[in-house]
């Protein structure tokens with residue numbers, strides 16, 4: 132039973148990846164395309180966006196099946212965490228699009244999700260096993276879920292910051308009358324608008340991250356007997372928090388708004404990804420729950 | 424000055440940043456304003472992030488003392504140099520401390536003037552209505568017929584008050600106006616947030632000073648009381664006094680581990696640890712309770728955590744005359760996930776020579792190739808204990824503290840096991856074995872379990888949590904409550920109607936400003952009893 136369900140889960144996940152891959156290609160064609168050909172590319176974007184919803188549904192199914200197979204939330208080891216984390220990244224992208232039109236970041240979202248899922252499926256896969264006693268806590272549900280939510284918002288903020296920097300370059304080039312290969316960005320909002328979107332998403336991510344930090348400390352107190360001990364994972368959670376606090380200050384500091392704060396957003400997300408991949412696998416610490 | 428002069432919303436500074444001919448006081452002021460500027464805070468934050476990194480690259484004394492020892496053993500040349508730069512104590516190092524102390528001084532210097540300014544702002548009246556509203560964000564206008572100007576203005580004031588704006592009336596030639604402001608909570612939240620961070624820092628500092636933590640291994644059937652002597656190891660805070668130890672006692676009645684038996688991918692994986700204990704506070708009745716991973720026992724101001732566990736074979740040693748010279752439950756340290764465990768028995772007295780025994784315990788034994796034994800399952804299915812016997816000098820008289828888990832074999836001769844002619848002693852529960860050279864016999868009476876408990880007392884951890892949550896609350900308020908000024912101006916028109924102008928101004932990031940003005944207009948029209956067009 133467990134085995135059959137987790138097989139279906141894997142199948143569903145692979146289908147989601149295939150769909151995301153098509154969406155990624157279409158999003159990219161759209162982003163790179165020139166406005167003059169806007170008609171075709173706009174249609175590509177619409178199809179890609181719809182496909183992302185399909186992929187999301189398939190991935191959600193994969194997650195639910197995995198959870199049912201394991202009789203618990205599907206985020207207790209690296210593989211499951213990658214699966215649920217990317218689901219939420221996509222989810223945040225889709226939901227944000229209900230409010231604002233941010234489809235143009237689809238390339239980044241689907242691209243990132245594909246890389247992470249590829250890594251998870253090929254390198255991190257583990258069979259369903261019961262939870263070790265240290266993970267048997269409702270804090271697993273809260274702490275980890277909120278951390279992935281934070282990551283979802285940071286990832287969208289990251290994509291917008293990348294676009295902001297590119298847009299900035301294009302705007303400067305146009306202003307100076309120089310040629311630029313970034314013409315595809317003409318149809319996007321200007322750099323300032325992109326920065327404002329990025330900021331709004333990142334502060335939401337930051338709130339979730341702050342909560343993750345506090346919840347992690349509460350859990351650590353119960354499970355390990357101290358709320359903070361500079362364990363490697365705690366160190367990196369702190370580093371990420373501090374970088375994003377820096378980002379928020381940068382936004383409010385004259386001379387740091389714009390390019391510099393965007394660079395901080397990239398560094399911050401770099402740290403998030405580093406924490407998730409390198410730290411989980413290669414660094415020694417109490418958070419040895421990758422299941423690998 | 425409310426915010427640092429380099430805050431995005433502050434006016435551009437006009438004077439040059441530093442005047443070369445400054446007095447000492449002037450120089451001090453310059454330094455202070457430099458330290459409390461946004462840019463400095465930002466740079467210090469980024470430094471703090473960078474400075475934290477080495478602590479994850481090198482093992483730290485605080486979290487991984489064995490790792491440090493190992494690192495020193497593996498990198499004999501490099502380690503002392505790294506140590507000089509405090510890279511094994513990053514978070515208490517001079518450089519890390521310097522960064523966060525500077526940051527917090529900067530923080531204090533930044534928030535105190537802001538707090539004062541904010542108190543003034545809370546009591547001040549909303550500012551005078553600007554003359555040319557049409558230049559402001561969110562500007563819009565409506566023309567109404569058949570409505571008195573005063574009535575329209577009063578209605579606008581009502582609408583704004585219902586949205587928690589503070590409203591002030593200003594009239595000028597040709598127009599009556601109101602000026603309104605809301606969202607003071609934004610700045611309040613921001614200040615609460617920054618003060619709460621300060622609170623966290625102070626509470627953490629005090630907690631580590633007055634608290635203590637102690638570790639104790641206890642075997643099923645044994646107890647211990649919360650006194651200094653009872654601990655195997657004890658780490659007091661800087662200001663600790665033994666009177667802080669609340670007297671109580673704990674007895675480990677039973678320790679149970681549950682192993683996965685169905686899931687083929689995880690056979691033998693522990694799924695639950697449960698310590699049944701009897702606790703007794705001074706002058707009170709004993710009561711039964713439990714300690715589990717994730718469910719510490721909170722007792723007498725301390726928290727008792729279950730950190731580790733293992734097997735403790737109960738061993739009896741008799742001399743050749745049959746007299747018992749040793750009888751105890753000996754905690755063995757687990758070496759792998761199937762709990763092959765390693766333990767040591769030291770017999771300084773009672774035999775002609777000092778004897779040491781190094782034992783391996785296999786809960787479920789199996790022969791592997793080359794005559795080695797392994798444990799293949801962590802529960803007690805087919806337990807076996809083996810001992811190798813050493814005679815000579817145990818090195819106990821040199822005044823050096825010796826670990827109870829290690830035997831210093833430098834002055835001992837090995838009698839049994841690999842590289843000797845004799846087999847190791849082997850015994851199942853209830854069995855005895857004879858030591859070589861007529862030294863006597865060893866009996867494995869039974870096997871019990873032990874738990875290692877960690878007892879903590881941290882008087883300020885509740886405060887840390889309080890401040891952390893206050894910070895979170897402050898953050899939510901300061902990031903999501905918009906701070907806005909709204910103006911409504913009413914003026915008669917030539918065709919006997921009235922023209923109402925609306926405008927707003929945000930302080931800080933405010934994505935819904937324009938929508939907010941539109942909502943006010945709609946509410947105003949409704950309040951006036953007109954319909955929206």
Ligand code: HEM
Pocket residue numbers: 376379380383426427430459460461462464468526527529530531533534612613614616617620897898901902931
């Ligand atoms: C431990 C050091 C600090 C941390 C972790 C920190 C963190 C933060 C965070 C997370 C925010 C955004 C949330 C909010 O608006 O309440 C913020 C805002 C702010 N901080 Fe700090 N801060 C620190 C030190 C400072 C210092 C030293 C200053 C003054 C130089 C400062 C000035 C400000 C200001 C003015 C804002 C409002 C930004 C705006 O107007 O958007 N902070 N801080």
